[in-house]
Amino acid sequence: MIDFSKVKLVVSDMDGTLLNSKGEVSSIFFELFSKLQKQNIYFCAASGRQHNSIVSKLDAIKEDIYVIAENGGIAKKGNEVLLSNFLKPEKVLNLIPVLREISGANMVLCCNGSAFIESRDERFINLFQEYYHSFQVVDDLLEIAKITPVFKIAVYHFDSSEQFIYPVVKHLNDEILLKISGINWLDISDEKANKGNALRTVQKLLNITKAETMVFGDYHNDIEMMQEADFSFAMKNAHKEIKEIAKYLTESNDNLGVETILEKLIKANH
Numbered sequence: 001m002i003d004f005s006k007v008k009l010v011v012s013d014m015d016g017t018l019l020n021s022k023g024e025v026s027s028i029f030f031e032l033f034s035k036l037q038k039q040n041i042y043f044c045a046a047s048g049r050q051h052n053s054i055v056s057k058l059d060a061i062k063e064d065i066y067v068i069a070e071n072g073g074i075a076k077k078g079n080e081v082l083l084s085n086f087l088k089p090e091k092v093l094n095l096i097p098v099l100r101e102i103s104g105a106n107m108v109l110c111c112n113g114s115a116f117i118e119s120r121d122e123r124f125i126n127l128f129q130e131y132y133h134s135f136q137v138v139d140d141l142l143e144i145a146k147i148t149p150v151f152k153i154a155v156y157h158f159d160s161s162e163q164f165i166y167p168v169v170k171h172l173n174d175e176i177l178l179k180i181s182g183i184n185w186l187d188i189s190d191e192k193a194n195k196g197n198a199l200r201t202v203q204k205l206l207n208i209t210k211a212e213t214m215v216f217g218d219y220h221n222d223i224e225m226m227q228e229a230d231f232s233f234a235m236k237n238a239h240k241e242i243k244e245i246a247k248y249l250t251e252s253n254d255n256l257g258v259e260t261i262l263e264k265l266i267k268a269n270h
Helices: 014-018 027-038 051-057 089-100 122-128 141-147 166-172 195-206 220-226 240-245 257-268
Strands: 009-012 042-046 066-069 074-077 080-084 105-111 114-117 135-137 150-157 177-180 185-189 213-217 231-235 248-250
Touching (some): 009 195, 014 042, 027 042, 051 066, 074 195, 089 105, 089 141, 089 150, 089 166, 105 122, 114 122, 166 185, 177 220, 220 240, 231 240, 231 257, 248 257
Parallel strands (some): 009 213, 042 066, 114 135
Antiparallel strands (some): 066 074, 074 080, 105 150, 150 185
């Protein structure tokens, strides 16, 4: 039996975790959220998604939650920026030509308030809009990178990010943070920009410890934040490495895995 009575902060990844396969948040979650609020338990959404995209999914509660976006590139409460980590401009300028050489790869420059792509692939553009609500299609990403700070470069491959993108950039592992953040996505960030570091900022602000934190995740970009919580849950649909790292397992994202545990948490604190 897990003793949930210590928990003061709940942190959840979005895709493959709080969102179901259709990219939806359940109405049950919103009901549970108001019960968490009454028990003075904070909620933080932590995702590789753009900030605008996360808050659009959680619009009804956006002013009441903490948001870690771009895999820890930025953390906000409402409009207040709590932390931001940009990639060094020269690294971005060096990476763009390398990533352009990967056959079938589509690149996104994730910046504050907007994302930029140069891909003309309609299939990619339609799919990408699920994650990036504010974006521009441009002729040359190098021109953007010269004048706009970049949180993260997200790279998409229709077959496999692990197989086709990661091998091309893995030799840069010492200089940048590389995260396989889904079957098709690989994220490139500043080495300090991960969900774990961003979560520590939120914990410090709220004066909440690792022993009082509950985390849900499903993929490699959740590893660092799993390590910042005593109550770490992997989804049933999670990557096998996440299941090995997490202390506990819950149901899949299509089977209300997060909500099932939140109900137990609310009951324990009743």
